[in-house]
Amino acid sequence: xxxxxxxxxxxxxxxxxxxxxxxxxxxxxxxxxxxxxxxxxxxxxxxxxxxxxxxxxxxxxxxxxxxxxxxxxxxxxxxxxxxxxxxxxxxxxxxxxxxxxxxxxxxxxxx
Amino acid sequence: xxxxxxxxxxxxxxxxxxxxxxxxxxxxxxxxxxxxxxxxxxxxxxxxxxxxxxxxxxxxxxxxxxxxxxxxxxxxxxxxxxxxxxxxxxxxxxxxxxxxxxxxxxxxxxxx
Numbered sequence: 001x002x003x004x005x006x007x008x009x010x011x012x013x014x015x016x017x018x019x020x021x022x023x024x025x026x027x028x029x030x031x032x033x034x035x036x037x038x039x040x041x042x043x044x045x046x047x048x049x050x051x052x053x054x055x056x057x058x059x060x061x062x063x064x065x066x067x068x069x070x071x072x073x074x075x076x077x078x079x080x081x082x083x084x085x086x087x088x089x090x091x092x093x094x095x096x097x098x099x100x101x102x103x104x105x106x107x108x109x110x111x
Numbered sequence: 112x113x114x115x116x117x118x119x120x121x122x123x124x125x126x127x128x129x130x131x132x133x134x135x136x137x138x139x140x141x142x143x144x145x146x147x148x149x150x151x152x153x154x155x156x157x158x159x160x161x162x163x164x165x166x167x168x169x170x171x172x173x174x175x176x177x178x179x180x181x182x183x184x185x186x187x188x189x190x191x192x193x194x195x196x197x198x199x200x201x202x203x204x205x206x207x208x209x210x211x212x213x214x215x216x217x218x219x220x221x222x223x
Contacts, residue, residue: 004153031209043201043214044154087153091209099212101153 002027006088006102013109016077021105023088024070031091033071035064038085038104047073047086078109114138117202117215125223130189132218134202142205143185144169144212145177147198154201160185161208192222 003026013019025033032051036044048057050066057064061082063074073086088102115136124130136143145157156169158177166177174196176188189196199219203212 034211036212041216043203043216044212046211046213049211089154099156101155103151103153 002090002092002098002100004088004090004100004102006086006105008105009103010106011108013075013078013107015079015109015111018074018076018078020075021073021086021107022070023073023102025088025090025100026069027090027092027100029093031093033066034089034091034099035071035073036087036089038087044087075107078107080109080111083107083109115202115204115213115215117200117218119218120216121219123221123223124192126193127191130192130220132187132189132200132202132220134185134187134215136183136185136202136204136213138204138206138213139182140204140206140213141182142208142210143179144203144205145175145185145187146201146203147171148201148217149198157187157200189220194222196220197222 005024007022032049034049035047038044048064053068055066061076065072085104085106087104089099092098118133144159146154148154155171157175160166160179163179163182179185199217201217202215205212
């Protein structure tokens with residue numbers, strides 16, 4: 001059974017304090033790994049897709065990396081507006097869209 | 112505005128009642144999905160559709176019915192609501208099977 005585990009569940013940072021969120025996965029036949037951001041009361045919003053180990057993607061203060069077992073979302077010098085829940089999802093080969101979501105990391109950035 | 116819209120935003124109903132959640136997208140995306148989000152669980156797929164008149168079950172389909180007579184609409188019906196169906200429901204769409212998902216703002220459903 002495909003499993004996706006995100007850690008930590010919650011993270012509190014001071015503004016400017018860099019850190020990383022982890023997404024570890026156990027799946028067969030990874031097609032892609034997705035990162036989404038979810039603000040309270042809203043639907044998830046796409047950030048990145050990673051397809052193969054060693055791949056990296058960047059967007060503003062966020063950088064996502066991928067290995068064969070896990071992905072990291074690095075947040076450099078975060079700002080309060082980066083506060084959100086970050087969701088990781090993995091897509092595997094399957095007869096339908098086989099996407100397994102993690103439970104997310106709730107990030108709070110304090111001014 | 113273009114995008115994916117869900118209605119209602121909030122819904123309170125009683126056990127045994129039928130409830131329909133609406134989803135409309137303006138991008139002409141082929142794929143549409145219904146997820147539920149509960150504390151302690153990741154988003155879980157209920158049903159998905161690859162095109163008009165083509166639907167298939169996801170991970171947690173029991174108690175739900177979907178239809179897709181038009182590409183832009185994908186309603187989700189709870190035929191006889193149960194308390195365990197209290198959740199936040201998200202509709203999503205994508206251009207193709209392996210593409211990123213675009214989510215609506217969700218419907219918060221409470222079954223009393």
